[in-house]
Amino acid sequence: MFPRPIEKSGPAAKAAYQAFLPVALILWLLPLLAIFLTSIRSAADINSGNVFGWPSEFALIENYAAVFTQSAAAQYMLNSVLITVPSVVISVALACLAGYALAIYRFRVALPLFFLFVAGNFIPFQILMVPVRDMSVQTGLYDTIAGQFLFHAAFQTGFCTLFMRNFIKALPFDLVESARIEGVAEWRIFWYVVLPLVRPAIAALAVLIFTFVWNDFFWANVLTQGESAKPITAGVRALNGQFVNNWHLVSAASLLAAIPPVVCFFLMQRHFIAGLTLGAVK
Amino acid sequence: MADAVATDTRTRSEPGFFRRNKLAIAPWIFLIPALIFFAIYVVIPIFESLWLSLYQWNGLYDADGNSTAVWVGFDNYVRLWSDPNFWTSLRNNIAWLVLYMLAVPAGLFIALFLNQTVTGMRFYKSMFFFPFVISQVVVGLIFGWFYNPDFGVVGTVWKAIFCEETTNILGNTTFRCERPVPDILSSEQWATYGIIAAGLWPQIAYCMILYLTGLNNVAADQIEAARLDGAKGWKMLWYVVVPQLKPATFIAVVVTVIGALRSFDMIAIMTQGGPFGSTNVLSHYMFEVAISEYGERYGYGSSIATVLFGIMLIFISYFLWRMYQDEKGGR
Incomplete structure (x- = not known):
């Protein structure tokens, strides 16, 4: 293990390390903590210039409720869900099929298509x-x-296929081979032999694509104009214009936009990291 | 006799065309849905854009449904050459590329710092990774506020160090400063660096998680052997650990290059390319040109996109070549 485990440097070093960890974490997340503190301040604090000190009163519920009642945030959130979920389902499904084809069959254009x-x-x-x-x-x-969602599904199919193909390629090929000898039809091999084995890959892709699509901002600007189809990322920008100088509301809205991917990440952390670090080890 | 039996069985159950060629046909059936989707939304539009960059077009159609695009040849590229905004954007793209690379070593050092097994380590690792999960829009808003000279963190800290607080008779607080508070995002000179610094925050988190996974898989026996030979500290890191982290480094460089050239969200949120176009990059300038309030200029926009695509293509070719080498070695 590198660096050398801190335990071996004696109890004093270990205690110092453990004491320093939270300090480092707070410094690292300082921008986020600051915006969280702002999002629970009252308007009075913002106006009197108390933006950095301890809040004089806590307005967590008021601020977050205000975001929903004074803006179209609820509509934006709903749109984001309606865009993200079909994108994930379609791209992962297409990638399972395509990844299987590119990993299992040997045909001349398999590698060019993969690339x-x-x-x-x-x-x-x-x-x-x-x-x-x-x-x-x-x-x-x-x-x-x-x-x-049609665009996102098509675009994310590229990444999903890359991921699936490599994942299926790493499975033992004997499984497919012996199923073929038994005379099992190709689609049944896909459905009953390979699909159950790629469940971890499906989980990893689902959380990753959810995060990627949820956080999209560019296409939201290119493909929408009104409130009716705008996702929350583009919505937050619109709110930023609407809530000028109401920094407590802007920050509450931003944090709301960040919650779903964050929840997703913490619930499925192992899959998320496995997906992101694919290929980082040999 | 044996021949007769063989012909006999063949005529009795002559397998159909699909049956005989199933190993040649099956992959295409599995591939077709993804290929069609991908062709419509990704492959064909690339060529359409390349083609469109040779036209002048405001995106409109005449009454018969024909596009009003006019062929101009390489005019758009000639105009680009003498467009100062284009050169500013290109320069900023290079600044992004170079400075964004800091995320790779920074990620490695945070990973080394966190690669311990004391209690609660899992929690710390995931909290350090946190910035990557948040949308860049939110990161942009957070830093836009962080840099604000009046009530952001930078402004507050600056005032605490360099300014004297005075309260006049009416009770209004004013600050008298030795040096004026810097307004990073309004400065033509500094705004780009401010945005890059903000962009580094999630990118470092990404590189860190790649290296943490890599460090997990470093061969323990080699480390121990090197330790017995007296290697430690920097020497150990450079000669023993870093070579083993090569796959992680490769991925970290790939995602960082792509991230740097794709940077759009933060610029759109924090400065919208301003002040005076000084923070534009090609991706944002293209958007600004193609969809602007002064009418749409699809042709000119496409020529900018083509230049950006050309730059990306250099890197993409290199990545694909590396992957191809691995594939050849692996099979």
């Missing part, structure tokens, strides 16, 4: 922006929920 999905995952969004926007306008998908 196509990988490359698509790295391109800048701007190169897609004008055609996708134009296509959405032409097909009536502009400023709709469906227009957004």
Whole structure:
């Protein structure tokens, strides 16, 4: 293990380390703590300039309720859910199929196709922006929920396929081989042999894609204009304009936008990290 | 006799075309839904954008449904060459690329700091990772407020160090400062660096988690062997640990390069490219040009996107080449 375990340096070093950890954490999360403190302040505190000291009174519920009653935040949150969930389901489902094909079968274009999905995952969004926007306008998908989740599902399929293909490739191939010898149909091998084994990969992808799509801001601006289809990330920006100088409300709204991915992360931490660090070890 | 039996069985149960070729056909059936989806939304639009960059178009159609785009050849690129905003954006992109790379060593050092097994370590590790989970929009808002000279953290700390608080007869508080409080995001000189610093926060968290996973898998026997040979500290880190972290470093560099070139959200939230275009990067400038209040300029926007795509392509080719080497070695 590197660095050398702190226990071996004696109890004093260990105690010092443990005492320093919370200090380091507070410094690291200082911007977040500061904005949280702001979000529970009262308007009076903000106006009198007490933005950094201890709040004179706590207005947690008032502020968060105000965000919902004075703005379209509830609508934005609902839109975000309606965009994110179908994106996750579609992209993960497509990737299971495509990843299986690219990992199990040996055919000449398997590797080029795989690299196509990988490359698509790295391109800048701007190169897609004008055609996708134009296509959405032409097909009536502009400023709709469906227009957004269809795009996200297609784009995230690249990353999901990369992930799934590598995951399935690492499974023992004998399983498929022996099923074939038994005469099991190909789709049944997929459904009954491989799919149960990739459940951890599905879980990891689901949390990752949820976070990626939830946090999207660019496409929300490109593919929507009104309140009816805007997700919370774009909504927070709109609120920022609406609540000028009401920093307690702006910060409450920002934190609200951050809650779902954070909850998702803490509930499925192991899968989340396994997904992100895929390939970081050999 | 044996021949006769063989022909006999073949005629009796001649397998259908699909049956005989199932190993050649099956992969395409599994692939088709993803391929169609991916082609419509990703592959074809790339070529459409490249093509569109040779036109001038405001995004409108005439009454018959034909696009009003006009062929201009390489005019858009000629205009780019003499567009000062384009060069500012490109310079800022390079600044992003270079400074964003700090996330890799910074992530490694935090990972080394946290790679212990004292009680509660899991909690600390996940809390350090926290900034990555939050949307960049929220990170941008947090830092926009953090940098605010009047009531942000930077302003408050600065006032505590350099300013003297005076209260006049009416009870209003004013500050007399030795040096004026810096307004980072309104300064043409500093705003970009302010945004990059904000962007580093989640990116360091990402690199840290990559390295924590990597450190978990460092071969313990090699470390012990090196320790017996008297290696420790920096030497141990550089010659024994870092080489073993190569896969983690590769991924960290990949995601950091992509993140730097994709930076859009923070700029849109914190400065919208201002003041006077000084914080623009290609991704944001393209958006500004293509969808602006002065009418849409799809052709010119596409030419900016093409330049950005070209830059990305250099990196993408390198990553794919590396992956190809691994694939060849692995099979």
